[in-house]
Structures are given as structure tokens and as C-alpha cells.
Amino acid sequence: MHFQKQDLSGTHYTWNNEQPAFTGQPSRRRFDKNNGDQVLYLINFYASLAGRVSLLEGRIIEQTITRDLPDAAKSEVSAFNWIRRSAFPTL
Template sequence: MTFIFLKEHLRQRHYNWSGEPNHSIQNKEIDRKTFDPFNGFQVLFIINYFGKSIGKLTVTDGLKVEELISTQLPVNAKSELSVFNWLRGIYLFYGN
């Protein structure tokens, strides 16, 4: 059984939850769609997608990813794909 990081796990409370999840979330694949770090649906999607890609996800892991997104996301990471690649680079560099 795969762990899913949920809205209730998020620490930050600045997220926007209006509207529908974007098509990437519905298709369960990242793409070049614009990433909005204030959109709760997209943040949850990236956290869970990243966890799935590295083969593990706990609440602690998800909170680390959330913290990275909210405090260190480069301004040039504008798409879901660029955010994912940035997270992958951070993960590989720090070794978790």
C-alpha cells in the first residue's frame, strides 16, 4: 500500500484551493504546465509524484518537500517538470 500525502499533512496554510485540479493531476503525470506554489492541489501533486518517483514517501518526507518548495524554489522553476527536476537534483545532492 502506497502512502499518500494529504492536505491535512501540509504545514503551510497559504494555499489556494479554489478551482479544479489541473489536467496533470487528473492524468497523474507531470508536464510543462505552469506550477503555482500557492496552489494546494499542485503542491500535493508534486509531493506525491516526487515520493512515488524516489520509491518512498512519509509525512516527514512530504513536509521536507513542502518546505523546500515554500522556501527555496528557484524563480526560474516555472513548470511542473522544472520543479520536479529541481527537487530531484536537491534529493540527489543531499542524499535525502
């Protein structure tokens, strides 16, 4: 499943008007957990590696980012690696 803006449960996000805002692999670009485009990007990148990810699993990843992402995870790479270890450690 490809996650879209309407699939997220949070309403606090800021959004870029650029399409596509984030592509490719996670980089050392600063990660902002309040940027909806960036949160969607990491959920969809995770899903591309994990295979099929349900709406519920995507929302679990979203909530994990919102509530539990450590402040030390400042880049997309560090946020993605933390998600991979924390949300669904099988990937």
C-alpha cells in the same frame, strides 16, 4: 504514503475544487507554489518514483518548494526536476 491536504504544514495555499486537479506526469503547465493541489501533486509524484516517503520527508519537500524553489522553475517539469536534485538528490 499518499499525501493529502491535511498533511501539509503550510496554511497559505489556494485550493481547486476539482477532483482530481492534477494527474499523470509533470508537464509544461505553469507551476504555482501557492497552489496546494499542485504542491501535493508534485510531492505525491515524487513519492511514486522514490517509493515510501515519510510524512517528515513530504514536509521537507513542501518546505523546500515554499522557501527555496527558484523563480526560474516555472513549469511542473522544471519544479519537479529541481525538487529531485535539491530535496533528496538520490532519486
